[in-house]
Amino acid sequence: MRFSIHEHFQLAHRSGDGRLPFLQVTDVQADVLKPKLKRLHGSGRSRLYPGALTALAASLISVMVMPTTAQADTPPGTYAYVTYGADAVAVIDTATNSVSATVTVGDIPVDVAVTSDGSEAYVTRDQQAAVSVIDTATNTVSHTIPVVSRGEGVAVAPDGSQVYVVHRNADTVSVIDTATHAVTGTVPVGHNPSGAAVAPDGAHVYVTNLSSGTVSVIETATHAVSTIGVGAHPYGVAVSPDSGHVYVANNAGSISVVDAATNAVSTISVGGAPDHVAITPDGAHAWVTDLAGHSAWVIDTASNTVSATLPLPGSPFDIAITPDGARAYISGFSANGPVTVIDTATHAVTQAASLGGFARGIAIGTITVPTADLEVELTAQASGLLFSAVTYTMTTSNHGPQRLQSATVTLTYPQGLTSPSAPGCTVNPSTRTVTCPISALTPGASATRQITTQAHLLALGSQTATATRTTSAPADPNHTNDTATATCQALTTLLVTC
Known part of the structure; x- marks a missing residue:
């Protein structure tokens, strides 16, 4: 039986024969490792890849000495927001690729999404049924919003009016009104939902269902839900700028491409364990991370073929692309929490920061001069x-x-x-x-x-x-x-x- 990499543990190490073996860890041991260890809920034992215990120990030491700061009056610019470690979000200034602030949110932050005007970042948390809202002007937590269960993926509507929060344990999506910072609706979706993306036209939200092998399509106007079958263990999802196609990263080794008008699905076989996906602003390329293979694929969306495979440091997890399409930022789910920067034209790779703790969600927002x-x-x-x-x-x-x-x-x-x-x-x-x-x-x-x-x-x-x-x-x-x-x-x- 083939397991999803997310149903094992989100730190993968390949053995010499390419298999993904695991060590057995008791519930007591897993509880001791909390909040650093993301566990498989619902089983008597959790699975942990070899080397993860050592990496977790190193990460615990690194995170304890990582300074926590808040910066007032954030200068205008483009920033990458990265969840990492036990309780923090790093703010990286993309002009210098240096960490300009660190915001404490608590309870193992998972994913992050930034409003279109760059004013707020919404952060889901693994160990608490709450969403933290960061005021990006001051890099402080302005609101904590109670939700139905622990959060996974999060996405913001293009007009910034709504936020959609995925709850893997509850098989639902919460809808948050950004004006009131209150939950205004709960939408049932498939089993073990993971990722979410809102179409640029704002009409639909696409939610991957890890254990169902499906994508739930939510109509934002009515909250009506339809279902599309995709590959095994879908996790990351992104929508093309014209809202015409949806790209789904399936942990089992493929990319599903959904025609948004007809719901027809085509498949790109890539191998490995595709995890997250992001599409360039011009819609020409889809970038996909391979957590287990320590690499990223670049897909030509005109032909839906892989045009490049890039080896990367650490365990590449989430990905975000700058508004000008010039650079891709990739979080590293390994002990030192690397954030890798790739020139999308030349594919040159540099490292922006080592955060000192497992880096997970990443999102990019632009703060403009207020007028x-x-x-x-x-x-x-x-x-x-x-x-x-x-x-x-x-x-x-x-x-x-x-x-x-x-x-x-x-x-x-x-x-x-x-x-x-x-x-x-x-x-x-x-x-x-x-x-x-x-x-x-x-x-x-x-x-x-x-x-x-x-x-x-x-x-x-x-x-x-x-x-x-x-x-x-x-x-x-x-x-x-x-x-x-x-x-x-x-x-x-x-x-x-x-």
Whole structure:
């Protein structure tokens, strides 16, 4: 009988004849090794590959001395987030390939996924029914979300609104609303679900079922589920950029390619133990890790043939590709936790970091300079009998994409008007300005301020006021809508029209 590599243990060492032998470890021994050992749940004994005990011991020592830090105000850039060891997520700056921060999440982190705007990373945990949410701006855990069972794979919707968490022990997928950080649905899938990927068009979630040899297809709108048969022991899954094809890494030695329109399946035989798969942003290549064979395959998606096989250090596990498609980052499930970087054009291999503990999930996100586009509008209305008053209404709207923290908007009123009254604002008669603070605004929200002035006895002719955004945080990327004007006509102090 052929076992899935994930049904044995996720550290594989081949013997000379190519078999995957294992040592028997009692439950008591496995419990002593926790939380470093990922066990086979549901059996009386756990299987451990030779050399794993030594590697685990070394990893325990390495992880205990690994510093844990949190970095505030993460600079804009592209970062790789890697789960490793007993409790941590490493943040690797892809510009320097160095670890810029380490975030403690606890309970053996398994997989990680980053929202499309790069603002949050969601981490599943092996020993607790919870998902940790990392605020990538500060590299701290901002939320811990209770879920139904221990987590495995995790995927984020393209618009960042939903997160899908796979529960291998419960045969379900939890749906998390990223706005509320709460579970809004639970979807039954196949047996021992493992990996998940959301189609770029957001219409479907694809979940591999390790023990069923199937992929569950969840309609995101209705949570209806259909099932597609694939190869034995499917684990990793990725969807092409056009949402047209789904690539499934089957631990038994093949890649299944699913036509998303027809659900027809073709097979690419590669041997080894395919584990995770990622597709380049241009859709031209699928990269597949081989945990047992210490290598990666590059598949030409036009012909669905293997175009390259690359030997790699450690035990290559998960894989993520940078947004520009230039580099692939691969986590190493071995004692020193190597993270390997591959130039996708030349296939040159370098090592970004040794994390000092078994590296597992990996995801890449881009943090951009935060911006909030403010639009200023100004209206004027005249009123009064003996003397005319002009009331100005300044409306400040946040067009996003980020939340406005604070701003000031200044009204410059004309010489023909005096005695402005503006609650909550600061009046400077010498400069004829009224400065109004604006507090936090979410994207799509607006704030209004009213300023009432009196017409001067000598006010005649055209009277123009100007409202201008003078400061704001974060920065405003669009200056074309920062200023607005309103003009009134003063025939006499008794007759002003706007």
